Amino acid sequence: xxxxxxxxxxxxxxxxxxxxxxxxxxxxxxxxxxxxxxxxxxxxxxxxxxxxxxxxxxxxxxxxxxxxxxxxxxxxxxxxxxxxxxxxxxxxxxxxxxxxxxxxxxxxxxxxxxxxxxxxxxxxxxxxxxxxxxxxxxxxxxxxxxxxxxxxxxxxxxxxxxxxxxxxxxxxxxxxxxxxxxxxxxxxxxxxxxxxxxxxxxxxxxxxxxxxxxxxxxxxxxxxxxxxxxxxxxxxxxxxxxxxxxxxxxxxxxxxxxxxxxxxxxxxxxxxxxxxxxxxxxxxxxxxxxxxxxxxxxxxxxxxxxxxxxxxxxxxxxxxxxxxxxxxxxxxx
Amino acid sequence: xxxxxxxxxxxxxxxxxxxxxxxxxxxxxxxxxxxxxxxxxxxxxxxxxxxxxxxxxxxxxxxxxxxxxxxxxxxxxxxxxxxxxxxxxxxxxxxxxxxxxxxxxxxxxxxxxxxxxxxxxxxxxxxxxxxxxxxxxxxxxxxxxxxxxxxxxxxxxxxxxxxxxxxxxxxxxxxxxxxxxxxxxxxxxxxxxxxxxxxxxxxxxxxxxxxxxxxxxxxxxxxxxxxxxxxxxxxxxxxxxxxxxxxxxxxxxxxxxxxxxxxxxxxxxxxxxxxxxxxxxxxxxxxxxxxxxxxxxxxxxxxxxxxxxxxxxxxxxxxxxxxxxxxxxxxxx
Numbered sequence: 001x002x003x004x005x006x007x008x009x010x011x012x013x014x015x016x017x018x019x020x021x022x023x024x025x026x027x028x029x030x031x032x033x034x035x036x037x038x039x040x041x042x043x044x045x046x047x048x049x050x051x052x053x054x055x056x057x058x059x060x061x062x063x064x065x066x067x068x069x070x071x072x073x074x075x076x077x078x079x080x081x082x083x084x085x086x087x088x089x090x091x092x093x094x095x096x097x098x099x100x101x102x103x104x105x106x107x108x109x110x111x112x113x114x115x116x117x118x119x120x121x122x123x124x125x126x127x128x129x130x131x132x133x134x135x136x137x138x139x140x141x142x143x144x145x146x147x148x149x150x151x152x153x154x155x156x157x158x159x160x161x162x163x164x165x166x167x168x169x170x171x172x173x174x175x176x177x178x179x180x181x182x183x184x185x186x187x188x189x190x191x192x193x194x195x196x197x198x199x200x201x202x203x204x205x206x207x208x209x210x211x212x213x214x215x216x217x218x219x220x221x222x223x224x225x226x227x228x229x230x231x232x233x234x235x236x237x238x239x240x241x242x243x244x245x246x247x248x249x250x251x252x253x254x255x256x257x258x259x260x261x262x263x264x265x266x267x268x269x270x271x272x273x274x275x276x277x278x279x280x281x282x283x284x285x286x287x288x289x290x291x292x293x294x295x296x297x298x299x300x301x302x303x304x305x306x307x308x309x310x311x312x313x314x315x316x317x318x319x320x321x322x323x324x325x326x327x328x329x330x331x332x333x
Numbered sequence: 334x335x336x337x338x339x340x341x342x343x344x345x346x347x348x349x350x351x352x353x354x355x356x357x358x359x360x361x362x363x364x365x366x367x368x369x370x371x372x373x374x375x376x377x378x379x380x381x382x383x384x385x386x387x388x389x390x391x392x393x394x395x396x397x398x399x400x401x402x403x404x405x406x407x408x409x410x411x412x413x414x415x416x417x418x419x420x421x422x423x424x425x426x427x428x429x430x431x432x433x434x435x436x437x438x439x440x441x442x443x444x445x446x447x448x449x450x451x452x453x454x455x456x457x458x459x460x461x462x463x464x465x466x467x468x469x470x471x472x473x474x475x476x477x478x479x480x481x482x483x484x485x486x487x488x489x490x491x492x493x494x495x496x497x498x499x500x501x502x503x504x505x506x507x508x509x510x511x512x513x514x515x516x517x518x519x520x521x522x523x524x525x526x527x528x529x530x531x532x533x534x535x536x537x538x539x540x541x542x543x544x545x546x547x548x549x550x551x552x553x554x555x556x557x558x559x560x561x562x563x564x565x566x567x568x569x570x571x572x573x574x575x576x577x578x579x580x581x582x583x584x585x586x587x588x589x590x591x592x593x594x595x596x597x598x599x600x601x602x603x604x605x606x607x608x609x610x611x612x613x614x615x616x617x618x619x620x621x622x623x624x625x626x627x628x629x630x631x632x633x634x635x636x637x638x639x640x641x642x643x644x645x646x647x648x649x650x651x652x653x654x655x656x657x658x659x660x661x662x663x664x665x666x
Contacts (some may be wrong), residue, residue, distance in 0.1 A: 179640070190482075228596075228597065228599065229595060230594045230595050230596055230597075230629055231629075233594070233595055234594075250583055253595055255593075258591050260566075260588075260593045261563045261567075262562060262563050262566055262586055262595065263560065263561075263563055264562065264563075271534075296563055296564075
């Protein structure tokens with residue numbers, strides 16, 4: 001597959017994150033769903049933004065974070081997502097292009113604004129996200145650049161795309177083009193509540209559209225409506241070619257047909273902010289998949305990338321992941 | 334296999350445990366291998382016994398503990414192991430018969446004494462064991478009751494049998510009889526240092542003599558001389574019919590051909606003493622194997638049994654495990 005221009009093309013919501021530390025009492029007083037991602041309107045976003053202490057702004061978006069981490073690993077990547085032609089949209093665009101990612105989606109020219117995700121980080125390093133989708137709701141099938149999809153070894157899509165109304169059509173179009181070109185399609189389940197909203201659609205997707213699935217323990221048990229990780233594991237084995245299931249400090253489990261790997265989490269001195277942990281893991285794993293590493297070593301790259309991202313505030317890598325994996329991994333392939 | 338008299342026959346070192354709480358400084362001052370099992374002579378055992386604060390005496394022995402826990406689960410069990418005709422030997426014999434286990438091995442009639450294991454429990458609930466094997470060194474092939482082996486669905490043997498010189502011959506004889514009778518043979522690797530002493534023999538055993546293997550993470554990585562659990566997992570998959578690999582608070586992983594289960598540890602309010610955790614897990618798992626439960630549910634019974642045993646001092650169950658699993662498990666088979 002090495003004649004392709006891109007290792008991975010990510011398609012997702014183009015979002016700017018605003019992060020701030022807070023305490024559990026604040027979450028409770030605002031009735032926030034701790035650890036979850038809740039959709040909010042622009043007015044609520046404006047009000048909550050006003051309550052954030054020392055907010056830090058950084059480009060985000062789940063698939064976009066994964067693509068940023070892949071670029072940091074040295075991969076050739078592209079991203080498709082919808083910003084507005086406003087200041088935040090410019091910042092998102094500049095940030096992703098600056099790290100070498102091809103990003104050519106036409107910005108929306110109207111009154112909605114670029115999406116924002118307000119992220120509250122509690123002392124236990126857990127992140128609680130509230131997202132105003134803004135212009136993301138305008139992403140549709142016409143934004144899918146067929147040549148770009150055909151020219152990417154893997155097209156990676158976030159489950160959050162099921163929230164804006166037209167993005168799912170973009171998703172299906174991209175997946176269809178990718179498969180027609182002999183490429184792979186990967187999906188991240190994004191969030192247990194998101195899975196709950198779109199379970200039937202996601203289950204159908206796994207039947208034919210998805211080759212590589214990413215999910216954490218809450219998401220995969222929510223998908224199959226089971227209590228135990230092992231039960232979800234049994235279901236997913238027969239459901240897609242490769243599933244990479246993350247379990248926070250308990251590491252990850254990779255299943256692909258008869259092959260299975262139980263991988264430890266990479267050590268972290270201090271977990272500061274878990275925002276983007278799953279996105280970074282997916283980046284490392286997809287790096288492995290597109291660089292001829294086996295599943296085991298791909299999972300290790302994922303673990304190391306996730307460990308870097310959770311050791312500081314913000315969802316994107318603070319140091320170049322490429323040099324980090326050279327130091328930390330003794331890849332055996 | 335239900336026409337057999339015994340669900341499981343255990344063969345192991347017949348040992349009386351002496352447990353006491355201590356601190357890490359004591360272990361260091363005596364140069365003890367924390368978490369390990371070290372063989373000591375009778376004089377050292379006598380000296381160390383004198384240093385134990387408020388020692389608690391209870392029948393032990395790894396396979397014997399497993400058999401005791403299986404009896405507590407309501408299974409029909411037998412045990413073969415060598416005591417001396419001394420006071421400790423009587424206590425061991427009375428205790429195991431009292432819970433309904435068939436135990437008919439002729440006691441030794443000589444000057445060595447019944448084996449003792451001095452167990453030092455540190456505040457982190459870790460146990461450090463020092464064993465004087467005593468009469469255990471006299472267990473040999475002649476002690477293997479062929480009818481008993483033939484009449485047990487599973488013959489369960491502890492890796493510690495490789496320490497006394499003649500017991501390994503007893504082990505091979507028992508395994509051969511079991512297989513000739515169409516029964517299963519199960520081995521626990523016992524201890525990472527024990528694996529280190531007998532690696533080549535254990536690897537050979539797995540090739541033909543062992544159907545169900547129990548090992549914790551340290552033992553299985555020691556067996557295959559690898560750093561990571563996942564690497565050991567890949568080796569063991571091709572090596573025996575069923576492997577149940579325990580990972581302390583990270584639960585267990587069961588592999589059998591294409592089948593794999595990743596099972597959480599059962600919740601414990603307070604971990605008091607980890608002595609016997611692996612023995613109890615094996616008991617629960619073997620209970621499942623001999624009561625038509627699947628691997629998943631067998632592992633759950635193992636987890637619940639282990640959780641009970643680590644919640645108090647001593648390696649044998651303090652409450653009847655049979656009623657405990659009825660309450661705690663919602664077995665789905």
